[in-house]
Amino acid sequence: MNPPHLPLGPGSEFDTVRAILSRWGAVAHGTGDDGAVLDVPVGCQLVVSTDTFVEDVHFSRAWLSAEEIAYRAGAAAISDLAAMGAEPLAMTIAMTLPEAWRGQVMSLADGFGAVARETGMLIVGGDLSDARVLTLGVTVFGTVARGRALTRGGAQAGQALWVTGTLGSARLALQALLRGLQPSVTHRERFARPRPRLKEARWLAEHGVTAAIDISDGVAAEASHLAAASRRPMTLHLDRLPLAPGAGYDDAARSGEEYELLVAGPASLDAAAFSREFGISLTHVGDVGASGGTPVVSARVNDTHVPLPRGHDHFAA
Ligand SMILES: [Mg+2]
Numbered sequence: 344m345n346p347p348h349l350p351l352g353p354g355s356e357f358d359t360v361r362a363i364l365s366r367w368g369a370v371a372h373g374t375g376d377d378g379a380v381l382d383v384p385v386g387c388q389l390v391v392s393t394d395t396f397v398e399d400v401h402f403s404r405a406w407l408s409a410e411e412i413a414y415r416a417g418a419a420a421i422s423d424l425a426a427m428g429a430e431p432l433a434m435t436i437a438m439t440l441p442e443a444w445r446g447q448v449m450s451l452a453d454g455f456g457a458v459a460r461e462t463g464m465l466i467v468g469g470d471l472s473d474a475r476v477l478t479l480g481v482t483v484f485g486t487v488a489r490g491r492a493l494t495r496g497g498a499q500a501g502q503a504l505w506v507t508g509t510l511g512s513a514r515l516a517l518q519a520l521l522r523g524l525q526p527s528v529t530h531r532e533r534f535a536r537p538r539p540r541l542k543e544a545r546w547l548a549e550h551g552v553t554a555a556i557d558i559s560d561g562v563a564a565e566a567s568h569l570a571a572a573s574r575r576p577m578t579l580h581l582d583r584l585p586l587a588p589g590a591g592y593d594d595a596a597r598s599g600e601e602y603e604l605l606v607a608g609p610a611s612l613d614a615a616a617f618s619r620e621f622g623i624s625l626t627h628v629g630d631v632g633a634s635g636g637t638p639v640v641s642a643r644v645n646d647t648h649v650p651l652p653r654g655h656d657h658f659a660a
Pocket residue numbers: 422423426556557558559
């Protein structure tokens with residue numbers, strides 16, 4: 344086996360990298376060259392996704408510890424692999440660090456190390472730079488058997504829409520933090536340490552799910568993406584959304600950064616077996632219509648049409 348890392352030359356930037364690598368231990372591997380070389384299992388395709396997290400856009404220093412900020416950035420990026428039904432493989436991390444954050448570098452590294460370890464990802468490279476604002480750039484790589492990726496475009500007429508876990512905690516935590524209040528322990532934990540649903544997604548794929556998206560901007564908004572990509576109308580029953588403690592239907596529909604999954608699959612999925620396996624719920628929240636109709640989402644409460652709640656949009660006016 345190759346040595347874990349190639350030795351780096353002198354310099355304080357590289358001293359920081361050395362310190363980070365020793366902190367990461369076995370969760371990092373194969374760094375120190377101009378690029379990482381990854382083995383992809385025969386018969387598999389590589390799934391790649393990248394995300395950027397910017398201070399005061401995606402998070403505030405006042406809300407979370409440095410370790411939590413990095414954990415959450417890593418989990419959000421890895422959640423996209425779950426949404427594709429991919430097996431975790433590797434990640435790279437690019438950080439731009441203003442002077443004020445230099446003392447927190449090891450805590451940021453600890454957050455990335457923890458989420459990589461918990462999800463089975465190897466950290467295979469990255470980059471450090473000086474900057475005016477903290478940004479965390481995370482690129483994730485996963486593998487999926489050829490032709491078996493869960494895309495947004497795979498929903499089929501007559502399928503049901505299902506949601507993993509419960510929704511609303513992240514929104515309630517964020518609302519409390521924006522008001523300068525402490526969120527409840529449950530809501531804060533969900534906000535600070537979201538769990539990418541990697542194993543859950545693969546179970547769903549094995550049981551006939553053909554389309555998936557992770558919930559980063561709210562389930563109502565994600566349903567619209569699924570409908571557009573699959574070119575089919577969909578119905579979303581807001582009163583069937585699985586609610587986090589203290590959340591209402593509107594909270595659940597709008598809550599972003601949940602990192603639960605919205606999937607399209609058979610109406611006969613065994614939700615009880617899913618819950619026994621993973622300790623979270625699987626809830627039938629809507630249905631996929633036939634192609635040919637306008638690919639929009641019809642929201643319903645008690646089977647009455649209601650306006651579709653809006654999700655988060657970075658570029659909304
Ligand atoms: Mg996503």
